[in-house]
Amino acid sequence: MTDRIELSTANEFIARHIGPRADDEKAMLATLGFDSLEALSASVIPESIKGTSVLGLSAGQSEADALADIKAIAGKNQLFKTFIGQGYYNTHTPAPILRNLLENPAWYTAYTPYQPEISQGRLESLLNFQTLISDLTGLPIANASLLDEATAAAEAMTFCKRLSKNKGSHKFFASAHCHPQTLDVLRTRAEPLGIEVVVADESQLTDVSEFFGALLQYPASNGDLFDYRELVERFHAANALVAVAADLLALTLLTPPGEFGADVAIGSAQRFGVPLGFGGPHAAYFSTKDAYKRDMPGRLVGVSIDRFGKTALRLAMQTREQHIRREKATSNICTAQVLLANIASMYAVYHGPRGLTRIANRVHHLTAILAQGLSQLGLDVEQAFFFDSITLNTGAKTADLHAKARAQQINLREVDAQRLGLSLDETTQQADVETLWTLFAAEGQALPDFAALAASVEARLPAELKRQSAILSHPVFNRYHSETELMRYLRRLADKDLALDRTMIPLGSCTMKLNAASEMIPVTWAEFGNLHPFAPAEQSAGYQQLTDELEAMLCAATGYDAISLQPNAGSQGEYAGLLAIRAYHQSRGDDRRDICLIPSSAHGTNPATANMAGMRVVVTACDARGNVDIEDLRAKAIEHREHLAALMITYPSTHGVFEEGIREICGIVHDNGGQVYIDGANMNAMVGLCAPGKFGGDVSHLNLHKTFCIPHGGGGPGVGPIGVKSHLAPFLPGHGKMERKEGAVCAAPFGSASILPITWMYIRMMGGEGLKRASQLAILNANYISRRLEEHYPVLYTGSSNLVAHECILDLRPLKETSGISVDDVAKRLIDFGFHAPTMSFPVAGTLMIEPTESESKEELDRFCDAMIKIREEIRAVESGALHKDDNPLKNAPHTAAELVGEWSHPYSREQAVYPVASLVEGKYWPPVGRVDNVFGDRNLICACPSIEDYA
Incomplete structure (x- = not known):
C-alpha cells in the first residue's frame, strides 16, 4: 500500500516565521516547568482577561497562495499617466538603489542608530542626507528626516511658536498657495494648542504684526513662482519667523530659502527616487539656522570621535527628544523615515550635482514647451513663471476635460470648477507633452511643433530667482556615479552595521522580529508603488480592498x-x-x-x-x-x-x-x-x-x-x-x-x-492560529532568556507566577556598586560578541530590557545567553581583582580590528578582547569605530559632511 500524497498547498510559513523547532520548544518549556504552550500562556495571562481574544481569522495561507491573492488585489489598481503633482511626483528609483538598498535586508531590517558603533554605515548615509538638504535649502543645519511634508509643516509651526519673539501672538499665517493637505494637517495640529491658522493670499497681506510665524510654498502648489524677499523682511520686522515649504528638485535651479531669509525650510524628498506609493512612506526634511538647532524637531546625525580620536558618527543632542524631555520635548515624534531618507540620499549621491541639475532642467524645459504649446492652442496659462507645474483656466469645459483625460488614462490636477493643473516630472517624455496637446486641442486644430518649440522656448524662471550658489560640492556627491562604484559604496556602508540579517536584536519594547521576504515582495510592485494618493477613487480599487481587509x-x-x-x-x-x-x-x-x-x-x-x-x-x-x-x-x-x-x-x-x-x-x-x-x-x-x-x-x-x-x-x-x-x-x-x-x-x-x-x-x-502561536512563542522565548539569566542578573519584575510577558528587565545596578561596570559597558561589550544591545536604562535606569521575539531560534537565544553569562564572568573577574577595574574588556569595548593589530597595552589578551567565545572565530563582526564620545559630539556639533579640506 502506497502512502497517501497530500495534494493541497502546504502552509509552511508559520514554521518559517517562528524560530524554535518542535524539539526546542519542548526543551524550553521543560526549563520553565511546563508541558505545553497552553499551560504557559494560562500562567502568564491574568484570569480577568482570559478569553477576551476575538481572533476569528481564517487559517493561514501558503506564501505562494497569499502572493497570488495579493497580486490579484494589486491588479485592481489602475495606473494612469498622472500629472496631478501637489507634492507627489513620479520618479525613477535607480535600479542599483532599488536592489542594493530598498530590497536589501541589511538596510531595511536595521534599527534606529542609538548604538552608534554598530550603525556607522546608515549614519553616514543620513549625514549625506542632511548635507543634501542643507546644501539645497541654503540653511546650515538639517535633521535626519520627518514623517511627511504636511507633518513637517506642522512641526515648523510649533517650532516658530516656541522661538518667535512675538510672544503675545497665537496666530500663524499659512499661504493659500500651500498644498491643501498641508493646510489640513496644520489646522488639526493647531486647534488643541490654541493656535489660529490664518489662510490667505500673501499678496493681499497688509498687516503682519499679528502673527508669530508664517508658512510659504515655493514653488506654489499651483505652480507660481513668487519672490518672497520683501515679505520675509516684513515678517522679521514684526518678530515673526518664516518657514518655507520648498521643492527639492526645483531648488537645484532656484534661489534657496536660506538665501532669501527663511528661518526654516521644510518639504518632501519623495521625488528623489522614492515611489509614489499611494502617499508614503516618504522622507520629509527640516532645515533651519544654526542658532535654532536645539529646538529643531526630529533626529540629528552629528560628527564626533571615538576613544582613539577617530571620526565617528552618532545621533546628536538627544536631550531634545521625547524619550528624555517627555512633555517638554520639541516633538513627540520618535520615528523618522530613515529608509526613505537613505534612498533620497543615495539618489543624490548617484546622480550628483550635474545629474540632479540636468533632471531639473529637463523637467522645466518640458514644462515650458508644454505651456507654450498650450498657449498656441488658445488656452489661458495662468503662470508667467513656473518650474514644473502650471494652471489652466478652462472654465465650463473643466469637467469635460477631466472626463476626456480619464478616458485616455490620464489624470490632471483638480484645482476648482473653472481651473485644472498639470505637473510634469522626471518620467515625462516628449510623447506625454504631445498627448496633452491632443487632449486640449479643439477638433481639427493643428498641434504645435514640438521640435520647433524645443529649439526656441526659453526658461520660465524669473531672473531674480535663479540659483547662483553651488550645490553638492562634497566628494561623496561627485564620485559614485557608476553602478559599480555605487554598489560597492552601499555594500561598504552596510558592512559597517549590525542589522537583523546578521544577528538577533533583543530590544525590549521595540520588537525586532522577522520581516519575511514574501511579505516584502509586493512593496516594490508598480501596482502599489506608482499610484498617486489623490488619484480618483475608482483607480485605487485594489488599495481599497487591501485596506478594508486589513482593517477587518x-x-x-x-x-x-x-x-x-x-x-x-x-x-x-x-x-x-x-x-x-x-x-x-x-x-x-x-x-x-x-x-x-x-x-x-x-x-x-x-x-x-x-x-x-x-x-x-x-x-x-x-x-x-x-x-x-x-x-x-x-x-x-x-x-x-x-x-x-x-x-x-x-x-x-x-x-x-x-x-x-x-x-x-x-x-x-x-x-x-x-x-x-x-x-x-x-x-x-x-x-x-x-x-x-x-x-x-x-x-x-x-x-x-x-x-x-x-x-x-x-x-x-x-x-x-x-x-x-x-x-x-x-x-x-x-x-x-x-x-x-x-x-x-x-x-x-x-x-x-x-x-x-x-x-x-x-x-x-499566519492566520488566527498562527498569530496566537506567535504570541505564545514570544512569551516562551522571553521567559526562557529570563530563566537562563536570572542566576547571573536579577530579573527586576515578574508577574504573580514568577513569569514575564514577552520581555524581561535585567537589573545591572548592583553590579555598578560592586565592580564599577555600567549598563553602557555591558551594551558595548555585547558588540564584541556580535550583538546589538538590548534597550538600555528604560524604563528603569541601569537596566537592560530584553525582547527576543518569536522569530529567534533556540540556538540564537542560547548564543545571546552565553554571551551575557560570559560577560557576567568578566564582571566577576573585575569584582575579584583578576581584571583591572579600569582597564578591562568591558570598559574598553568595543574592540576594533585596528586596535588589535596595533600596539597592545592592555592587561588582558587580544583573544579575550575579540574572541571571548570560540564561535566568533568563524563569524566575527568587526565594529568600524571604538566607543563613541557623546559629550564631544554635542560640544563640537557638526551635522553635515565635513568640509572638502577636512575630507582631504
Whole structure:
C-alpha cells in the first residue's frame, strides 16, 4: 500500500516565521516547568482577561497562495499617466538603489542608530542626507528626516511658536498657495494648542504684526513662482519667523530659502527616487539656522570621535527628544523615515550635482514647451513663471476635460470648477507633452511643433530667482556615479552595521522580529508603488480592498470596532488616539476634560503626545513590582474627575508584565468620566491571547513596524494605526479626499499605504492560529532568556507566577556598586560578541530590557545567553581583582580590528578582547569605530559632511 500524497498547498510559513523547532520548544518549556504552550500562556495571562481574544481569522495561507491573492488585489489598481503633482511626483528609483538598498535586508531590517558603533554605515548615509538638504535649502543645519511634508509643516509651526519673539501672538499665517493637505494637517495640529491658522493670499497681506510665524510654498502648489524677499523682511520686522515649504528638485535651479531669509525650510524628498506609493512612506526634511538647532524637531546625525580620536558618527543632542524631555520635548515624534531618507540620499549621491541639475532642467524645459504649446492652442496659462507645474483656466469645459483625460488614462490636477493643473516630472517624455496637446486641442486644430518649440522656448524662471550658489560640492556627491562604484559604496556602508540579517536584536519594547521576504515582495510592485494618493477613487480599487481587509484583520486582532490606517508612525497613532478622545468629550459638551493620567513608567512619547493634544499630564505612581499603583491612580482619578479626559497605559506594562489589575484600572477611569488609551507597543504578547478592545480599552495604536512585521528600516518607516470602540469611530482621522474631511494627521488619506501589503501578507499567511502561536512563542522565548539569566542578573519584575510577558528587565545596578561596570559597558561589550544591545536604562535606569521575539531560534537565544553569562564572568573577574577595574574588556569595548593589530597595552589578551567565545572565530563582526564620545559630539556639533579640506 502506497502512502497517501497530500495534494493541497502546504502552509509552511508559520514554521518559517517562528524560530524554535518542535524539539526546542519542548526543551524550553521543560526549563520553565511546563508541558505545553497552553499551560504557559494560562500562567502568564491574568484570569480577568482570559478569553477576551476575538481572533476569528481564517487559517493561514501558503506564501505562494497569499502572493497570488495579493497580486490579484494589486491588479485592481489602475495606473494612469498622472500629472496631478501637489507634492507627489513620479520618479525613477535607480535600479542599483532599488536592489542594493530598498530590497536589501541589511538596510531595511536595521534599527534606529542609538548604538552608534554598530550603525556607522546608515549614519553616514543620513549625514549625506542632511548635507543634501542643507546644501539645497541654503540653511546650515538639517535633521535626519520627518514623517511627511504636511507633518513637517506642522512641526515648523510649533517650532516658530516656541522661538518667535512675538510672544503675545497665537496666530500663524499659512499661504493659500500651500498644498491643501498641508493646510489640513496644520489646522488639526493647531486647534488643541490654541493656535489660529490664518489662510490667505500673501499678496493681499497688509498687516503682519499679528502673527508669530508664517508658512510659504515655493514653488506654489499651483505652480507660481513668487519672490518672497520683501515679505520675509516684513515678517522679521514684526518678530515673526518664516518657514518655507520648498521643492527639492526645483531648488537645484532656484534661489534657496536660506538665501532669501527663511528661518526654516521644510518639504518632501519623495521625488528623489522614492515611489509614489499611494502617499508614503516618504522622507520629509527640516532645515533651519544654526542658532535654532536645539529646538529643531526630529533626529540629528552629528560628527564626533571615538576613544582613539577617530571620526565617528552618532545621533546628536538627544536631550531634545521625547524619550528624555517627555512633555517638554520639541516633538513627540520618535520615528523618522530613515529608509526613505537613505534612498533620497543615495539618489543624490548617484546622480550628483550635474545629474540632479540636468533632471531639473529637463523637467522645466518640458514644462515650458508644454505651456507654450498650450498657449498656441488658445488656452489661458495662468503662470508667467513656473518650474514644473502650471494652471489652466478652462472654465465650463473643466469637467469635460477631466472626463476626456480619464478616458485616455490620464489624470490632471483638480484645482476648482473653472481651473485644472498639470505637473510634469522626471518620467515625462516628449510623447506625454504631445498627448496633452491632443487632449486640449479643439477638433481639427493643428498641434504645435514640438521640435520647433524645443529649439526656441526659453526658461520660465524669473531672473531674480535663479540659483547662483553651488550645490553638492562634497566628494561623496561627485564620485559614485557608476553602478559599480555605487554598489560597492552601499555594500561598504552596510558592512559597517549590525542589522537583523546578521544577528538577533533583543530590544525590549521595540520588537525586532522577522520581516519575511514574501511579505516584502509586493512593496516594490508598480501596482502599489506608482499610484498617486489623490488619484480618483475608482483607480485605487485594489488599495481599497487591501485596506478594508486589513482593517477587518486588525479589528479581529484587537477587539476594537473600527481602525484608521492613516497615522504613519506610532507617535502619530498616539496623537490621533488622543484627538479622538478629545473630540468625543467635546461632542458631549465636556470641553473641560483635559487631564491625562500617565504612569511614571510610560514611554516618553506618551506625555509628549498628551501635551501636543492640549492635555495636562498628571503622573501616577508605580509600585515596587513595577505595576501601576492602583490606589494612587484611583485617588488621582477621583481628584480630577471633573477634568479627567484619559488614561494612557501600556499593556503588558513597560516593565514586561501582564498586570493583574488592568480591568480594575480601566473601570476606575471609566467611572470617573475618562477614556482608556492602551498603548499598543507591546501588542506582540497579546495577539490571539487577549484583546485590549475587550478588556477595557477605548482606543489603542498599533505599531505595524513591531507586532505586524513592517521593517524598522534603520529608524522608519513605521505605521501606527489606531483601533477604537464604536463610540470613538466618528472621530477617527479624516482627510480632504475622504468622506470625513476633518482631523487629518498626515498628508495622505492612508498614510504610508505602500507598506501595508507587508502586514496584510503576514496576517494572511499566519492566520488566527498562527498569530496566537506567535504570541505564545514570544512569551516562551522571553521567559526562557529570563530563566537562563536570572542566576547571573536579577530579573527586576515578574508577574504573580514568577513569569514575564514577552520581555524581561535585567537589573545591572548592583553590579555598578560592586565592580564599577555600567549598563553602557555591558551594551558595548555585547558588540564584541556580535550583538546589538538590548534597550538600555528604560524604563528603569541601569537596566537592560530584553525582547527576543518569536522569530529567534533556540540556538540564537542560547548564543545571546552565553554571551551575557560570559560577560557576567568578566564582571566577576573585575569584582575579584583578576581584571583591572579600569582597564578591562568591558570598559574598553568595543574592540576594533585596528586596535588589535596595533600596539597592545592592555592587561588582558587580544583573544579575550575579540574572541571571548570560540564561535566568533568563524563569524566575527568587526565594529568600524571604538566607543563613541557623546559629550564631544554635542560640544563640537557638526551635522553635515565635513568640509572638502577636512575630507582631504
